Amino acid sequence: MACEVKEIDGSILEGGGQILRIALTLSVIRKIPVRIMKIRAGRSKPGLMEQHLKGIELLRDISNAKVKGASFGSTEVEFWPGNITGGSYEARVKTAGSISLLLQAALPCTLFANSNTTLRLHGGTNAEMAPQIDYTTEVFRPILEKFGATFDFDLIRRGYFPKGGGEVVINIEPIPKLDPIKIVDRGQITSVFGWSFVAGSLPIKLSHAMADSVGRELKRFCNNIKIERYKEDRNIAPDNCSGIIVVAETSTGCLLGGSALGKRGENSEETGRRAALDLAKSFEEGTCVDSHSQDQIIVFMALAQGPSSAKVGEITMHTKTAIFIAEKMTNAKFEIIPSGPSNIIQCSGSK
Structure with a gap:
């Protein structure tokens, strides 16, 4: 494990929970300890909310990590990852906090586990400000499969705002590597x-x-x-x-x-x-990847073994944030090439 702690300002760019999710995901996969400061500093209620805490706890369990500062309202967290271990894990958000966002953080990590992983996730299946679980399975999963990875999905119960109470079970088989993608012809x-x-x-x-x-x-x-x-x-x-x-x-x-x-x-x-x-x-915009998957593919492009390219629309703030964190946590380099009303995101991939 690397000894140097990577420091990340949680208030930059998008300035919300996305910075936390991506930084911790890449911390786990790259085995780089991180200190994330000013978490959600610009939000009306700064610091960690319950859904963020459950995500941290889930990644902690998956990676046998040591964590400091993970408490409600905390604006600074230290995360020291260990080895990614397959098995059965559960995360239970009592509100309608998004199950899809929990999965965004955990899924890339489990792809590099030492055995199969089962995630039992509780919270909101169809919530505002996050992909509906149906979008995750029907649009994002086929894109993920272009990288050479996938997951099985079982819906147990729907959970809506404000009560939540949804439950899904996700099964993931580990893969040796992520393949690069080239999605630039919309047809x-x-x-x-x-x-x-x-x-x-x-x-x-x-x-x-x-x-x-x-x-x-x-x-x-x-x-x-x-x-x-x-x-x-x-x-x-x-x-x-x-x-x-x-x-x-x-x-x-x-x-x-x-x-x-x-x-x-x-x-x-x-x-x-x-x-x-x-x-x-x-x-x-003539895009091949819509705005909801645009930021989600950045982590996979950064970790893929080889150069990737994807044609997208206007570059969202979530995507700019994902690229910033991915370049800080990996050796991947990104470039945005304008192409009419759309843009092509190019990434050098993992080396």
């Missing part, structure tokens, strides 16, 4: 599909309204649109929620996603329209 949009759902006591007509709205907005891009409309089983999703996930597939195998959750006081047509416009932005 033609061949189909749009998705899922429009309601849960709890909400009527199915809201599901139809969201799906119909998506169809109206996206028909100018594609005629082959099929949105499944349904009401969640009460045994799996007892609480109230509505939302939609839409996915576009292209002739070159790219998958692009858009999504929205229903809001209090918002009609369902507008919820569907928000999801459609989310996806339409990727169409108009």
Whole structure:
């Protein structure tokens, strides 16, 4: 293990939990001890919230790490990783804190474990300000598979804001290395599909309204649109929620996603329209990787054995942050090359 502690300012760029997640993920994989300071310093409630603590504890257990400062509200954490060990691990966020964000931190680490890993994660499956779990499995996972990795997924229970209570089980087999990717040819949009759902006591007509709205907005891009409309089983999703996930597939195998959750006081047509416009932005920019996966692939590009490139849209602040931390924690170098309304992210990869 390296003795020098890498110091990271948690208030830079995006300035939120993403810095913590990426820094700790790469700390575990690279076996570099880190000290993260000014954690979430610019937020209305600075420091570690429960969902951040559960993520730290999960990575601590996976990597047999020593941790200092991991307490509620803390703005500084030291993390000294050990060896990544496969097995069964659990993280339970009592609120609707995102399960997808827990997985973002833990998944790359488990790919380099010494044996298979099972993660039982509790919290929010469909939450604002984070990818819905359906997006993670249906859009992000196929992108991950281009790097030569994947995971199995079992949904036990849906968890919505504010109660949470969702539960998923993830199984991951370790891999010897990550392959570089080259995703720069978007091709033609061949189909749009998705899922429009309601849960709890909400009527199915809201599901139809969201799906119909998506169809109206996206028909100018594609005629082959099929949105499944349904009401969640009460045994799996007892609480109230509505939302939609839409996915576009292209002739070159790219998958692009858009999504929205229903809001209090918002009609369902507008919820569907928000999801459609989310996806339409990727169409108009000619991207191969949408804005929700754009920042998620940075860690994998940095760790891949060889140069990677991906065509994306406008570079998000989350992506800028991910690149900054990845370059600080690895020997990978990134370059952004403008390409019309889109950009190509190039990465030298691991050496």
